[in-house]
Amino acid sequence: MVMSPELDRATVLPDEAAAARHIARICFKTGPPTLTGVELEWTVHDAADPARPVDRARLHRALGRHSPVTIDPTSPAERLRHGGAVTVEPGGQVEISSAPRPSIAALILATEADVAELTAALDAAGLALGRAGLDPWRMPRSVVETPRYQAMRCVFDRHGPAGRVMMYSTASLQVCLDAGEPEQVAQRWATAHAVGPPLLAAFATADRYAGRRTGWASARMAAWLAIDPARTRPVWSPVSPDRDPLTAWTEYALAAPLLCIRGDGPDWTPPPGVTFADWLAGALPRPPTTDDLEYHVSTLFPPVRPRGYLEVRYLDAQPRREWTVPLAVLAALFAEPATTRDALAVATPVADRWQAAARHGLDDGPLAAAATALFDLALAALPELGLPAGIHEETSRGIVRRRAAAERGHR
Template sequence: MSAPDEAAVAEPVTRKQALVDWVAAGCKPPEDWRIGTEHEKFVFHRGDLSPVPYQGERGIGQFLARLQRFGWAPVHEGEHIIALKKDKGSITLEPGGQLELSGAPLENIHQSCREVQEHLRQVDEVARELDLGMIGLGFHPTARREDIPWMPKGRYAVMRNYMPKVGTLGLDMMLRTCTVQVNLDFSSERDMVHKFRVGLALQPLATALFANSPFVEGRPSGLLSYRSHVWTDTDNDRCGMLPFVFDEGMSFERYVEHVLDVPMYFVYRDGRYIDVAGQSFRDFMCGRLPGLPGEYPRMSDWEDHLSTLFPEVRMKRFIEMRGADGGPWGRLCALPAFWVGLLYSDRALDEALQLIADWSVEEISALREQVPREGLATRFRGGTLREVALEVLAISRRGLADRAWLDRRGRDEAHFLDLLDGIAQSGRTPAEELLEAWAGRWQQDVAPVFREFAY
């Protein structure tokens, strides 16, 4: 995330209704719905496979500087380039130097996949000049926490200090994880609620299909998605499954109430991040924030606060699906296809709602707990999650066919699900394929993953 534009929103916010109205303003008619794909990747030195610091002739700062040749404009924090922007997309830095593409809002998956391909072409060109490589996995396969260099962004310094106070794995989340996610629109409060519920209920399934982080510090961890496990002890105030979403009274206001009860991290003022970690946005709206007594929030502060929540599904003026491990480029196209098929077709959304209608919060939470270890073999209602995956993928495929967005070869968006269909048919997650390679041709050495699975 780049530094906010303080001039954009200066009006003080003192009423909860203003926050509710801000979120509700995200409602769009279906013809204006868009797809925003985000994905992160680890950058490493090709010579010794070590993580890359920000500084130096081959550092992340130089990487961002060279990407400007493709028309990207720099975003600075102090003397450092900490992001790039072009059109409605951006390239940003995660705390441990993970490069993230936050894609532009696009009409269809064909466009999203072309965007991913062009981005990977650009970063690969620069990486080769610097003798660097990039890889998409959910968790860094070899590096220890202390091996990862921190990026020079003020918000990360605040989070770095706060994370150990609220969980044991928050610093690992910041430094050693990568994800792929998709941001989707809603047309009304009712539509938001339906999409939120389907997203939360089926997020464990997405975690299983995309499980791709079995290694920790060079050895199998005993889990298929260690990234997903990390979120279980990062910060329980701001992570998890949000059971209230399934309550009768779920609404924009109910979500705002939840966000107001989540402790803050920081406030951005005069080009710097002020540490208010653990303090209350409710107090801020009353001018009683201990870190900034007598000051009131701006709407940009609300946007910042929303961005510091990390549930399995997150709402801003759109909905973010957050349950998947990072992976190779084909899966970067499959993730938005999976969710667009389910949520952007009335028929598919109705079918998905019917499928989960009698799932209890306890069952969904149990899936969330078991999937990082068991993947598609997780037991569910007398069967396994694999059977659910086959049914859900069929719904998504029908939803994509309903959209009828064709490419130049006359194919609709459903072909982007082929990779996921193969995973579901086999019942074997990507992580299990990595573990098989480790036990077999890699001779219990994780290093070959950087060669075989680099972008």
């Protein structure tokens, strides 16, 4: 989470009102919507035998000076040449988090260069990036162990096996959008949620897992939805569409059970069922601080998460260069307030169909119809992004292909 230097991260929070004020300072930063970022995550496989496990040591050798400290505490954790930060998730998934850019073209070009650099490093080590939102060959297996990941596994195990699938086998595409000016926040917040089910359906890539078909279009999202609704359900709902985003997010965050309690030892597992509100009320030996609250917020995983900007988390990882298409669609839908308003109107009737999107994808007629309409809006707004001719043409073709698939589902 991006922090302002003037914030005191060790301030004790005396009550829920103080916690709410701190959430307001860090989670919804307003201003002109100018920056966009992207986070690309992949499963990683042996190039000759994709079902073969890849261990931490092999990843470390491949990533070298770009290795995160989670796999080498002495690593300089250097960014890639065009600014992308490399992280490794608990199952060995590799992620690039881009530097935010003021233009989509600059974001695509810089991120593609970073992907090429990462790909070359992995290729030299006999490794390859996956092409789907879920590992199609292997069962869940821990690769990176930290106190945070150990606590996550323990807490998620209380709810069943979905937590391990999520931690060790899933890969996503995340798009980061500015929250906008104060008068724009509510509409951008609602739209980011509402377009989720149709875009999840349109870009689902996770129908196979551990050598078999799952019966889901996005078994990745199915795993997320099955973990713990208190930390993975959507914050916005068409049932109460006009609810203030800050109020809704504050209540969500304070009501969510703790996932980790950081300490000096290796065991960060919290007592079962203790929420952050309970901690504020004295449920634990020491009171929480602003730093504890920020860390707690980082353990909440709804489809859209406010982090000073809007982090869109519901898209499956895409094969090869195809990640640029959903990025461009979202950027186009949010390029102008009128387009964002029209996208919200199109998507609101299907905004609660998360399970249907994960299960059926574009075989769900209402979702396919909404996706078709959203692609039409995106194509009309695409010139607003100012893409160079070559990127514009490639992106337009990609959206048209996705629109054709959605239209077939609608029929």
